[in-house]
């Protein structure tokens with residue numbers, strides 16, 4: 183029997199409570215795990231719609247009831263954020279309790295210490311719900327794919343951003359309209375800036391890298407960018423080049439190093455990731471034995487996330503652990519941002535006169551950037567036209583340098599827009 187305390191009765195917490203209360207018998211029958219919800223802690227003790235806590239479950243605003251009671255074996259933290267969540271984790275672990283959480287911000291920014299502390303106390307800190315909601319990606323890395331060396335992974339792991347991009351692409355909605363709807367549907371973080379500026383994707387990528395490559399990926403070194411500056415014009419040009427734009431988490435093994443980044447990227451229409459729409463998440467993984475594999479499902483929302491939380495509780499009850507997967511034993515280096523390599527989409531706003539393309543191509547060439555495709559359409563507006571170029575692989579430093587030089591050309595009208603292109607090939 184596993185006695186559980188739940189901290190935080192929000193969208194996910196409520197669904198976890200429902201599962202533990204209403205499905206206890208069926209979970210026991212299916213898995214052999216006997217999960218008992220004993221304590222629920224929230225600073226707001228108002229009754230929750232659709233959830234009646236039985237009298238044997240203590241509902242309190244006293245955190246000690248979860249963290250210090252010796253009869254509680256596992257604490258589920260679902261309040262999110264760094265503090266007080268971090269102190270709660272520490273106290274629970276110090277008191278030799280397992281911790282299950284969906285708190286990717288905490289684990290990405292400060293999880294290394296907490297994982298080491300948990301290992302030293304002989305308890306588990308589990309976070310399946312922290313990466314792609316209901317999609318069992320952490321467990322797949324630690325168990326089903328454990329025989330593989332992971333070569334690369336690509337993920338659409340923020341439901342809110344994916345919902346917004348889908349609505350913009352398919353319905354031509356504005357960014358603001360789509361964000362409002364995502365918030366109404368309950369996908370967005372308490373602070374949606376994390377969703378739209380790529381922070382949440384980067385947090386999740388940090389966790390994925392730890393599990394997939396065994397590296398202690400410092401979140402602060404991760405390069406990330408969001409979708410708030412994307413315009414419909416880039417979505418349209420991308421479509422003309424055969425791509426759609428997704429907010430992508432990328433991690434690639436390059437020799438003895440890992441290149442990890444999160445940003446909007448053009449991906450080919452023909453790849454299965456391109457059809458991952460709305461709040462759905464997906465991760466494709468390339469393992470050295472299994473080849474390419476894709477995981478797909480609901481990455482946000484109360485019920486899918488609760489499904490992952492309770493799966494972690496079942497594993498703890500049955501004595502299953504991540505083993506050495508979170509021991510950061512790998513010696514892989516992290517590729518510095520400047521050296522990261524990809525193909526690029528560049529949109530210039532230029533004066534419509536002879537020789538302009540030649541000037542741009544010269545600067546790109548001087549910076550070792552080779553052009554793969556070029557697109558110029560439409561009539562000039564106030565004498566300026568958009569010119570779109572797709573490049574072959576080039577490193578970030580060279581592209582930044584070239585754009586700075588191009589900005590100084592007299593024929594350039596507006597800031598150049600640059601986005602990465604990911605062909606997503608598996609070789």
Ligand code: HSE
Nearest residue numbers: 340341342370371482
């Ligand atoms: N805000 C997150 C998302 C929730 O939109 O994906 C799940 O982490």
